[in-house]
Amino acid sequence: MHILFVVPGWPKGSFWDVLFFKFPPLAPATLAALTPPEHEVSYVDENVSPLDPDMTPDLVAITAMTPLAPRGYEIADMFRAKGVPVIMGGIHASNMPDEAAEHADAVVIGEADMIWADIVRDAERGELKPVYKQDSYTDMEAIRPARRSIYPKKGYFFENIIQTTRGCPFKCEFCTVTAFFGGTYRTRPVETVRQEVESLSKSRGYIFFGDDNLLANRRHAETLLHDLKKTRLRWVCQAPITVAKDPEMLQLLAEAGCHGIFIGFESLNTKNIEVMGKVTNSVAFYEEAIKRIHDHGIGVYGSFVFGYDFDTPAVFDTFLEFADKNAIDGAFLPVLTPFPGTRIHKRLEAEGRILTTDWRHYDMATVVYRPKQMSVDELQEGFWKVNKGFYSIGSTVRRLFRPSSIKRRSNIIFMPMNFGHVPALRKAHKSFKPAVTGI
The missing domain is CATH 3.20.20.70 (Aldolase class I)
Incomplete structure (x- = not known):
């Protein structure tokens, strides 16, 4: 299964878009490290590289801060129109799960480290649940080194x-x-x-x-x-x-x-x-x-x-x-x-x-x-x-x-x-x- 992690971009010319010093979000690389090895993982951050609208992964995972949520919803709607299931998570989706659910097949509320493998398994079977939430906060011993190899070679000030x-x-x-x-x-x-x-x-x-x-x-x-x-x-x-x-x-x-x-x-x-x-x-x-x-x-x-x-x-x-x-x-x-x-x-x-x-x-x-x-x-x-x-x-x-x-x-x-x-x-x-x- 091909899993695509997407980070929505800031509007062109906006306060954050024009800053030269861009840093990658850690969450996608952390979840990529927890993804079972038999699955292919790719990553697009629109702030450093464009998203190819012709991509057809098997699963899309989107994380977005509040100001990027509307763009995240646009991306989610685009992939779902092609029949690709979408998961949304992060701070905004966790605080506004009903809103996020209008654009996603599944919403993750809070941390996902300890249930990510279960989510991937459900997606592979075509059995995604509408909402996922860990029973407890993440056990810090379970966090593996982030899989930074998913980041593009150019675009970030440092990773x-x-x-x-x-x-x-x-x-x-x-x-x-x-x-x-x-x-x-x-x-x-x-x-x-x-x-x-x-x-x-x-x-x-x-x-x-x-x-x-x-x-x-x-x-x-x-x-x-x-x-x-x-x-x-x-x-x-x-x-x-x-x-x-x-x-x-x-x-x-x-x-x-x-x-x-x-x-x-x-x-x-x-x-x-x-x-x-x-x-x-x-x-x-x-x-x-x-x-x-x-x-x-x-x-x-x-x-x-x-x-x-x-x-x-x-x-x-x-x-x-x-x-x-x-x-x-x-x-x-x-x-x-x-x-x-x-x-x-x-x-x-x-x-x-x-x-x-x-x-x-x-x-x-x-x-x-x-x-x-x-x-x-x-x-x-x-x-x-x-x-x-x-x-x-x-x-x-x-x-x-x-x-x-x-x-x-x-x-x-x-x-x-x-x-x-x-x-x-x-x-x-x-x-x-x-x-x-x-x-």
Whole structure:
């Protein structure tokens, strides 16, 4: 049986389509590794290569984030019209299974690692069930090294993405991770992680540990980091800001090869932090935290969400001043997006503030709800102001070329990323079409 994994593409010219740095989703390669060897597996990510509409596989498996779901449905409908059965899964299908079922023969809710072989068997027999859901969360010992050979040879910036844990112990209002993993946090055996690191075809390059929180289980993290010290690899990860309060962990991270940490600062307003439920964060500690991490030669890639209830139009200039002052190495600067399945979506829906459920606009660059202390247009314009301002030549030079920054080893990652974003954001802004205006 020929199984085709498909990742729908972003609309041409959209915010994410124009970015040069493209990364592959890990889920298809993980499931490909769990596919019985007698079956043929192929893979198409429309973001790096076109989908051949004349393909006739025996089974199509589509995974899509919320803004890519409409394109995923188009692909599913196309294959089903030719008599090819389609399975849909991922975060959006898990949160909107009835919607996904209108376009698929089967919908997988939640993780699929432990039932994937059963799904493949049912498809081979022509006995697909309408809905599949594991009886329990995935046993992390069952996850094999991802089958990265399915990825195209060109198109991705790099493909060395590895998960050592799943889930997050925190429950932020806007986060889809909690909705998908149910607030669980599970660790993968370090020996298995080591095997996957050793299996990488480009193991001397960078690794991105895709865990939502690499350090939530200290014992597991320490064991992993001591193991990584032996490899002399360079890598980046995600961790809470509280890591800066732990000098021993910071030193271990540096010794183990960490070049950058993605940190969810989320807001510079304490009231917003309280509404979000971001219990790990203290705005008063942000500047000291960044300094401590920088002092260990580790770059800081900060996430800040714009448009929360206590944000005013002043928030954009406030952030840009903060970023320059503290030499933030890189940043993810989305507009608040109330994804289905999250608590923020339920709250805004109850308050009558959701303006559209056209999922194509749920791209973290488009305002789809009514803010409290600014208009839709002010938030939308502010989004572009803060992104183009941060990823400008002037800001990049001020942040990365000051005496305290220039020798930081993390610049090998962050300098190309910053300069690559400058033209991409300009191009995306020119082709941007808002969901709603004048509100």
